[in-house]
Amino acid sequence: MQERLEDLVMECIREHLEASGSGAAVSVARGSALLGRDGLLDSIGLVTVIVSIEQRIEGEFGKHVTLADERAFSQRSSPFRTVGSLAEYAAGLLAAGD
Amino acid sequence: MTESAFPVTVVTGSRTGIGRHLAEHLLEQGHAVVGCSRQATDLAHARYLHVEADVADEAGARAVVGAARKTFGRLDNLVNNAGAAAMNHALLTPAAVVERLLQVNTLGTFLMSREAARVMMGAKRGRIVNFSTVAVPFHLAGEAAYVAAKAGVEALTRVLAQEFAPFGITVNAVGPGPMDTALTRGVPDDKLEALRARQAIHRSPTLADVAHVVDFLLHPSSGMVTGQVIYLGGA
Numbered sequence: 001m002q003e004r005l006e007d008l009v010m011e012c013i014r015e016h017l018e019a020s021g022s023g024a025a026v027s028v029a030r031g032s033a034l035l036g037r038d039g040l041l042d043s044i045g046l047v048t049v050i051v052s053i054e055q056r057i058e059g060e061f062g063k064h065v066t067l068a069d070e071r072a073f074s075q076r077s078s079p080f081r082t083v084g085s086l087a088e089y090a091a092g093l094l095a096a097g098d
Numbered sequence: 099m100t101e102s103a104f105p106v107t108v109v110t111g112s113r114t115g116i117g118r119h120l121a122e123h124l125l126e127q128g129h130a131v132v133g134c135s136r137q138a139t140d141l142a143h144a145r146y147l148h149v150e151a152d153v154a155d156e157a158g159a160r161a162v163v164g165a166a167r168k169t170f171g172r173l174d175n176l177v178n179n180a181g182a183a184a185m186n187h188a189l190l191t192p193a194a195v196v197e198r199l200l201q202v203n204t205l206g207t208f209l210m211s212r213e214a215a216r217v218m219m220g221a222k223r224g225r226i227v228n229f230s231t232v233a234v235p236f237h238l239a240g241e242a243a244y245v246a247a248k249a250g251v252e253a254l255t256r257v258l259a260q261e262f263a264p265f266g267i268t269v270n271a272v273g274p275g276p277m278d279t280a281l282t283r284g285v286p287d288d289k290l291e292a293l294r295a296r297q298a299i300h301r302s303p304t305l306a307d308v309a310h311v312v313d314f315l316l317h318p319s320s321g322m323v324t325g326q327v328i329y330l331g332g333a
Contacts, residue, residue: 044264051216064160 001094005087006030008060012052013040013083020045030084046080057090065093104145105129106170107316108162110153110210111180113139115279116229119305120177120312121146127313132166134158135180153180153206163213175225175316176214178207178251183281185289188242196243203247207254211269215262224267225316228255232275232333236296240289248273252327259325268324272311274303275331298332 010028033039050067058064079089111117112133121133130145139148149165151158166173182202184195218224230248259269275297276282276290294300
């Protein structure tokens with residue numbers, strides 16, 4: 001599931017970058033930073049991508065997950081660091097809902 | 099499912115009162131309307147879909163917006179009409195009443211707006227119209243909980259206007275004076291008259307007055323109008 005979620009997260013980010021006109025020049029990988037100076041996204045971009053990931057997960061797995069809640073913000077290391085950490089966090093939420 | 103050729107509009111609290119009138123009015127204007135209330139409705143129309151749901155419930159709000167998206171393929175407009183009122187001195191108002199007014203008016207508006215915007219943002223356009231009341235600017239004594247809940251709706255209107263603007267979604271509110279609906283039925287006539295006397299125009303708005311402002315705020319050309327509260331009658 002982790003692998004599929006990594007692909008799903010990357011798809012959502014690529015779609016957002018393409019829609020905002022910066023897609024072709026940017027490489028998106030498991031270790032890519034989401035925010036910050038070298039990050040893929042600005043704050044509105046992160047909001048857009050999180051909504052898109054939640055909707056895609058609901059469509060594909062039939063489950064509603066909330067990625068940005070108190071639990072996410074209280075983690076010792078933020079799930080919103082990289083593509084991989086976000087996919088891992090989403091996989092954990094999905095597994096917990098099983 | 100194919101994408102609807104007509105505007106798709108959610109109207110909450112569409113079973114009775116202003117919501118019922120707006121649902122019928124928007125159907126006449128050619129919209130597809132998804133209405134909701136906690137009970138079933140007798141409103142029947144080829145472009146009307148009713149969902150029995152409580153907007154103050156997260157799953158309920160999600161169900162209403164999900165029904166619009168699944169049935170009509172998109173969502174253009176949300177009219178957050180569902181509301182509850184109670185007139186009572188603050189010293190005599192139980193916590194349960196305050197909680198219910200905050201839930202239906204404020205939490206319901208928040209949840210419906212959030213769920214609707216999550217669909218609208220994909221299209222980079224959308225209109226949200228909330229409902230306030232002249233009781234807010236008048237700081238109406240006897241309606242502390244209702245005024246607090248609607249003041250919350252006005253604050254949400256302004257903040258959501260900021261947060262949703264990058265996604266092409268406008269958020270505004272209409273604030274009618276007292277009207278003859280279930281919300282004012284228990285209010286004594288002299289209290290209503292005193293309230294009308296404080297307005298610039300000393301009469302109750304008609305359903306057509308309300309529909310006219312909603313039409314304006316939903317109009318595709320109203321894309322620069324956001325974060326506004328329009329009081330009918332002048333407050």
